[in-house]
Amino acid sequence: MVDLRVKIGNLDLKNPVMTASGTFGYGLEFEDFFDLNRLGGFVVKGTTLHARQGNPYPRMAETPSGMLNAVGLQNGGVKHFADNIYPKLVKFQTNILVNVSGSTVEEYVECAELINELEHIPGIELNISCPNVKEGGMTFGTSCPSAEAVVRAVRQVYNKHLMVKLSPNVTAIDEIARAVEAVGADSVSLINTLLAMAIDAEKRKPLLSTITGGLSGPAVKPVALRMVWQVAQAVKIPVVGMGGIMNAADAIEFILAGASAVQVGTAGFIDPLAPVKIVDGIEDYLKRHKIESVTDLIGSLQM
């Protein structure tokens, strides 16, 4: 038997596979496909203090080996989540994190405070990296002072696991990671989508209503791997890796680069079973390489 369990700070995961916010709805949408308890955890969609309608259609464009999205944090607001969604999630025996976003520091704080009251939510993923909103989102995550300010403020009111989701749209992601570690982040997850663009040459128009959007899928994986490796060198807190993970081999690469766990996102659109196939594939890899525990693999890249 191989041991798939990992720890991310005070979170115990039965395996290192989570699903990424914005690609997994509230989890319930996947219940027809597989047992959500098979996951190490899942992160429910970006939640804000107030309900948001998101951006106008079209919000999506297919690009080589990937896609752009510009959803813009469409969600019913934190009260809707707490009253209508949370009661349906308490039955699951896995780590359910809520991705929290906002336009101002005060909104992040108020949203986190409300989620702090929800017993079966052991942590939040602070989204300081959404590229698709006009105010807040990525603007917090692209400079050290603003990233520190929002993480410090949320840390004051939130006493469970605080994961901070980092933006790749920066000059030095390791500096941002160090900055949020210093003000109390329990872990970092990366990468959010890469700010990108697609154009219809025949119509001479952008493909997205917002002109720019976030790139995800296998196209971003080499960038994500590099950033996970850099950040893992820079911080002591656990790193959760994501960006174009389609199969177990991709997930192993992130773990070798220093990720204690991974998040599977866009792959779930292509194959709803991808998250559980990745769990099985990591187990097979460990058996094949005669490695007892997946923790032995974390950051074990040989150079």
Next chain:
Amino acid sequence: MNKTVQNLRVLSNIQLNRDHHLLELQAPVKLEQIAPGQFVNVRVDKSQSTFLRRPFSIYDVNYEKNTISLFIKDVGPGSHVLTSTPEDEEVDVVFPLGNGFSFPKNNERVLLVGGGFGIAPLLFFAKELKKRNLTAEIHSLVGARTADDLMQLDSFSLYGQVYTTSEDGTHGVKGRVTDHPVLRDNLQDFDRVYTCGPEPMMKAVAAKAAAADVFCEVSLENMMACGFGVCLCCVTDTTSGHQCVCTDGPVFNIKDLKW
């Protein structure tokens, strides 16, 4: 039935004209009830340019043979993967997705308006109406650019009166579906209109139905990634805000749309 992801075997792939194919796909599991108007999302990622699945309306279900049929127009690299899949090969399909058309009450008169390959869910709907012995009278109005693109008229005629339009006048009334007297002048004769086709056509049909105060449902086809309500990419503007075409639709009552 519950959503599932399965490899379906291509039982037959028949080319109907220069760019339309009829694919019959056999499931390894027993098919449960599928509603007309529901769709499938098919994996076509054989090249880096076709990364996402492609949604298709369900054209027919055969519960004895355990098959789902798709009526596909070869419009790009994604649909081409399917139209070029030979018999006995498998395709990876997520199904059934979305909500079907709402069924009429007994004795209601129904008009189906299809444009191009938008006929796919309407023919399945007509068949189910007949099967359920809803005594509704079914009239079908089918429009296309030219006579060659007006397909499956014989199938429509199994269920009732069929009218046609063609833009070049090679079949039926010359012009678009909205130029046909049945839609232009006689819409009051119907209790319900169901339409599927290019969006400008559906909008024109919806406007006629709204003006005549006739119940009307449309089947939308926005671009989507997942097909089951998690990517939130396929939204349409409704009276209750952005809704997903994949899970809140694809069938919408025009009263709920901000058209």
